[in-house]
Amino acid sequence: MDILDAIGNTSLVRLRKVVPPGCADILVKLEWENPTGSVKDRMANAVISRAEQDGRLKPGYTVVEYTGGSTGASLALICAAKGYRIRIVTSDAFSKEKLDHMAALGAELTLVPSEGGLTTKKLILDMIEAARRLSEEPRTCWTDQLRNHDSIAGYHPLGEEIWSQTNGRVDAFVHCVGTAASSRGVATVLKRHEPGVRVVAVEPAESSVLLGGQPGPHKIEGVGIGYTPPLWDPTLVDEIVPIETDDAKDMARRLAREEALFAGTSSGANVLAAIQVGKRLGPNATVVTLMADSGLKYLSTDVYRSR
Numbered sequence: 001m002d003i004l005d006a007i008g009n010t011s012l013v014r015l016r017k018v019v020p021p022g023c024a025d026i027l028v029k030l031e032w033e034n035p036t037g038s039v040k041d042r043m044a045n046a047v048i049s050r051a052e053q054d055g056r057l058k059p060g061y062t063v064v065e066y067t068g069g070s071t072g073a074s075l076a077l078i079c080a081a082k083g084y085r086i087r088i089v090t091s092d093a094f095s096k097e098k099l100d101h102m103a104a105l106g107a108e109l110t111l112v113p114s115e116g117g118l119t120t121k122k123l124i125l126d127m128i129e130a131a132r133r134l135s136e137e138p139r140t141c142w143t144d145q146l147r148n149h150d151s152i153a154g155y156h157p158l159g160e161e162i163w164s165q166t167n168g169r170v171d172a173f174v175h176c177v178g179t180a181a182s183s184r185g186v187a188t189v190l191k192r193h194e195p196g197v198r199v200v201a202v203e204p205a206e207s208s209v210l211l212g213g214q215p216g217p218h219k220i221e222g223v224g225i226g227y228t229p230p231l232w233d234p235t236l237v238d239e240i241v242p243i244e245t246d247d248a249k250d251m252a253r254r255l256a257r258e259e260a261l262f263a264g265t266s267s268g269a270n271v272l273a274a275i276q277v278g279k280r281l282g283p284n285a286t287v288v289t290l291m292a293d294s295g296l297k298y299l300s301t302d303v304y305r306s307r
Contacts (some may be wrong), residue, residue, distance in 0.1 A: 069098025155185025
């Protein structure tokens with residue numbers, strides 16, 4: 001067994017205290033149990049493996065990616081395990097812990113300045129362009145996460161785990177949209193098992209573009225890129241729920257204090273949206289969402305920094 005065999009098969013636990021009376025059971029997958037503390041280990045492993053299989057990535061090549069941090073740490077982990085050089089385009093908009101984590105795993109970082117530490121459409125596009133320029137160098141494999149269909153298959157096992165761990169009793173799956181690969185991968189599997197499973201996408205209310213709103217700055221890291229992601233498949237999604245950044249942060253803090261679940265901001269958004277859905281579905285239903293990453297990635301941010 002090696003480190004890559006430790007990816008997946010994460011725990012599923014029931015929320016006990018933040019869920020109001022009359023709500024469905026809310027179950028959360030502890031994706032921080034993956035080696036880098038994030039759900040993104042699943043897609044990184046799939047993307048690198050498939051690039052090796054079809055010859056896009058060969059020994060001696062360099063992997064290039066743009067990322068807010070979790071994908072970068074995951075790719076850096078895979079590259080460290082397999083012996084590839086990796087160059088990451090990221091930004092000061094993302095937590096210092098994420099930048100340090102990527103560097104610790106051997107990633108060479110290029111930082112693109114943000115507007116006041118906020119995630120904006122312009123920042124994402126600037127990061128993509130910087131990565132594209134790096135990818136033009138010889139012996140380079142650009143994983144291009146927003147357009148890489150291989151990442152979707154990386155989340156198929158997550159869907160199978162949810163189906164198995166709930167014994168096929170899952171009424172809704174709720175998750176934030178970044179690249180849309182994780183929601184799409186899980187939804188594909190769950191709807192194959194049971195077409196009636198409700199799939200709910202979550203996005204920052206300040207940048208609710210999937211609902212037709214205008215892009216705007218927000219601080220739910222890793223999601224809400226300011227435009228419809230290329231991997232988005234609306235045919236798999238039954239509902240879109242917008243969540244305010246401040247509300248997501250508050251729920252992340254509550255999860256730590258009341259549930260002993262130490263997660264990032266997008267996990268707070270996931271739980272708020274899951275409760276909205278769960279209140280409508282009622283106490284006999286089961287709603288599953290993700291603790292997408294660990295709160296350890298946000299200790300220096302205003303989500304958890306001691307006041």
